[in-house]
Amino acid sequence: MNLRLSLLFSSLILMLLSSCGEVSKMLGQKPIDGDHSTMVSIVNTGTPKTYKLHDPDCREENAVADLGTRSIWTYVDGKIQLVRVDLSGFSGKGLASKFIKNSYFDSRISLGYDCEISPTSQKCRSGNGYTQGQQLNFCGANKIYPRSSVENAALSAAYGMKKAYLMQQKIDPKKVLEKITFEVFPISTIKIIQRTEDNGELIEHHETRIMTDNAYWSFNKSEDNKSGNSYIAIIPHSEERDLLFPIKLWEQPAVMSHEFGHHIFHNYAPSVAVKNSIVGLYFYDDAVNNTQRTKVFDKALSALNEGVADKWSHISFESGNDPMGQWTLRNRDVNKEDFDTGTAKKLDHYPLGVYFGAYSASSLSNDVNYTDEHMIGAITAHGITKLLSIKFKDKAQSLYSTVETYIGSEVLSWLKSMEYLITTDDGFDYYDGQTTMNVLLKPIFDKHSEPSQCSVIKQVFPLSVNYNKCR
Numbered sequence: 001m002n003l004r005l006s007l008l009f010s011s012l013i014l015m016l017l018s019s020c021g022e023v024s025k026m027l028g029q030k031p032i033d034g035d036h037s038t039m040v041s042i043v044n045t046g047t048p049k050t051y052k053l054h055d056p057d058c059r060e061e062n063a064v065a066d067l068g069t070r071s072i073w074t075y076v077d078g079k080i081q082l083v084r085v086d087l088s089g090f091s092g093k094g095l096a097s098k099f100i101k102n103s104y105f106d107s108r109i110s111l112g113y114d115c116e117i118s119p120t121s122q123k124c125r126s127g128n129g130y131t132q133g134q135q136l137n138f139c140g141a142n143k144i145y146p147r148s149s150v151e152n153a154a155l156s157a158a159y160g161m162k163k164a165y166l167m168q169q170k171i172d173p174k175k176v177l178e179k180i181t182f183e184v185f186p187i188s189t190i191k192i193i194q195r196t197e198d199n200g201e202l203i204e205h206h207e208t209r210i211m212t213d214n215a216y217w218s219f220n221k222s223e224d225n226k227s228g229n230s231y232i233a234i235i236p237h238s239e240e241r242d243l244l245f246p247i248k249l250w251e252q253p254a255v256m257s258h259e260f261g262h263h264i265f266h267n268y269a270p271s272v273a274v275k276n277s278i279v280g281l282y283f284y285d286d287a288v289n290n291t292q293r294t295k296v297f298d299k300a301l302s303a304l305n306e307g308v309a310d311k312w313s314h315i316s317f318e319s320g321n322d323p324m325g326q327w328t329l330r331n332r333d334v335n336k337e338d339f340d341t342g343t344a345k346k347l348d349h350y351p352l353g354v355y356f357g358a359y360s361a362s363s364l365s366n367d368v369n370y371t372d373e374h375m376i377g378a379i380t381a382h383g384i385t386k387l388l389s390i391k392f393k394d395k396a397q398s399l400y401s402t403v404e405t406y407i408g409s410e411v412l413s414w415l416k417s418m419e420y421l422i423t424t425d426d427g428f429d430y431y432d433g434q435t436t437m438n439v440l441l442k443p444i445f446d447k448h449s450e451p452s453q454c455s456v457i458k459q460v461f462p463l464s465v466n467y468n469k470c471r
């Protein structure tokens with residue numbers, strides 16, 4: 001695979017598997033902004049491990065009305081264990097619940113790109129195809145499913161999502177969330193046709209890859225761009241990765257709480273997904289809005305979306321032991337001061353410059369942290385955690401029983417403020433990345449600029465000085 005293709009791959013794929021890709025965004029024809037590609041892909045591809053239905057004969061009419069408490073294989077305290085988990089409220093018919101509309105397995109998602117590559121640019125046309133799989137039903141009251149069954153994976157994922165949902169309901173019971181669609185193991189393929197010209201001769205390169213070992217939240221916009229459908233998918237573990245990482249990503253409940261965190265972001269700040277081209281930050285819709293706004297604004301919101309999802313995952317477990325911090329996601333531990341590279345989590349000129357593309361990707365081939373919205377999000381999640389924990393401690397918030405419910409309620413009110421800003425501030429067109437981040441973070445700074453908090457703001461958000469009272 002040559003350099004250009006690898007750049008192309010990572011930029012394409014990052015979008016979908018950034019845990020908040022947006023498949024519908026790929027409908028139509030869109031150019032790719034190749035300048036922001038990164039050399040290291042967080043996407044995993046490989047040979048999908050086969051998961052079978054344990055109960056292939058379970059029909060809708062035989063499905064149990066309520067799953068009740070079930071034994072499932074899931075990841076607890078660093079081990080895979082069979083645990084009893086409360087799944088009451090889930091119907092066995094399509095695994096529907098108060099927050100899940102329906103669940104399908106073995107859907108097929110195919111993403112296609114047809115790209116013309118010149119020495120200075122790459123332009124791609126893209127399209128996608130989707131075939132809905134079968135409804136996932138559960139029969140029998142007290143069944144123990146094998147770990148590598150479709151049913152167990154779905155229940156394990158549902159358990160993590162339920163945690164995140166219950167936290168939102170505990171804090172804001174009046175807010176009814178839109179129901180999501182849940183996809184278990186859609187087979188996701190990427191097909192790329194690459195055309196280059198060499199001495200007048202057109203060379204075509206075809207490549208197909210199957211995406212594995214991940215989970216994502218996505219929003220499919222309706223035709224009129226005014227509404228859409230939110231969904232969460234887990235995609236298969238690969239044979240290759242099983243050897244290295246025998247724990248499936250979706251067996252970590254916190255990963256699914258993270259995905260549900262994107263859904264919460266979407267429900268509290270719906271304009272982000274509906275009005276803007278978020279979340280595929282390397283794509284922007286040429287026909288609709290190929291402006292600086294789209295690029296900068298989407299990137300800022302993508303990063304904040306990741307930060308909120310990480311934070312929501314953390315509070316969903318009401319635990320100081322950050323489940324995101326274990327295994328492969330140590331960088332995302334909200335309590336950790338540094339990245340694995342030893343760099344402090346600090347939103348200053350360098351990470352923002354890299355992220356918003358002030359430097360070319362090639363000159364930064366060893367600095368992959370800051371081209372990824374998850375890393376900018378991780379800094380934000382860390383900063384918010386420090387900021388709000390201090391206030392909780394200082395004030396002994398009598399209204400909230402725990403620091404998690406306090407932080408959760410502050411995050412929800414921040415999202416509401418963000419929604420207000422997005423829908424009322426036309427000036428976003430003219431903001432650079434740094435300013436956009438500061439404007440979107442301002443509601444948090446406005447409420448949390450007490451003397452004890454200013455040192456945190458100066459430490460983690462040093463460029464926000466004109467946007468808070470800590471000057």
Ligand SMILES: [Zn+2]
Nearest residue numbers: 018019020309
């Ligand atoms: Zn995410």
